[in-house]
Amino acid sequence: MVIPPPPSPLPEFVYKITPEAPPSPIPDSYPLSALDQKDGFVHLSTSWQIPTTASLFFTTTPSFYLLKLRLSNFDQAAVKWDEVEDTNGCPHLYGNFGAKDVVDVKEFVRGEGESWKDVFEKEEARAWLV
Structure with missing residues (x-):
């Protein structure tokens, strides 16, 4: 398996959905x-x-939390960028994170009939996701 190179430039933040x-x-x-433990x-x-x-993994979920993590806190050898269809390389952290790595936490909620794409097109969401 060929591991793709990381994006250039690297993003300042990566996010954990929970x-x-x-x-x-x-x-x-x-x-x-459980998924992180298994994988x-x-x-x-x-x-x-x-x-x-x-949209792929939280289709029936009306809300979730995003943990904003500063990417530079991690040894870059511990972060692999897996090529997944339509994602341009997902970051996988081989290790763990904790309080020192979390910059912010925010709950996102979908309104009736709203898609996750609709939620993240709003100015407030775009401003938070940098």
Whole structure:
């Protein structure tokens, strides 16, 4: 398997989607999801991937939380950019993150009849996803 190169330039932030509110306070070692445990890495997204990721994997979810993580906090050897159709390389963190890595947390909610793409086209969402 050929691992694609990371995007250039690298984004400042990557995001973890979680269907439940994160623990408060954020722990030093974030609890891994069952999928992350099974796959052996933390599934992350870039800002431009969030609408696609949400539309693919959270179709029936009316709301979720995004944890904004500063990419430069991680050893770049621990972040692999997996080529997945329509995503332009998803970041996978081989390791974990915690309180020192989380810059912000925000809940996103879909309105009646609204798609995740609609949610992330709004100015407030675009401003938060940098």
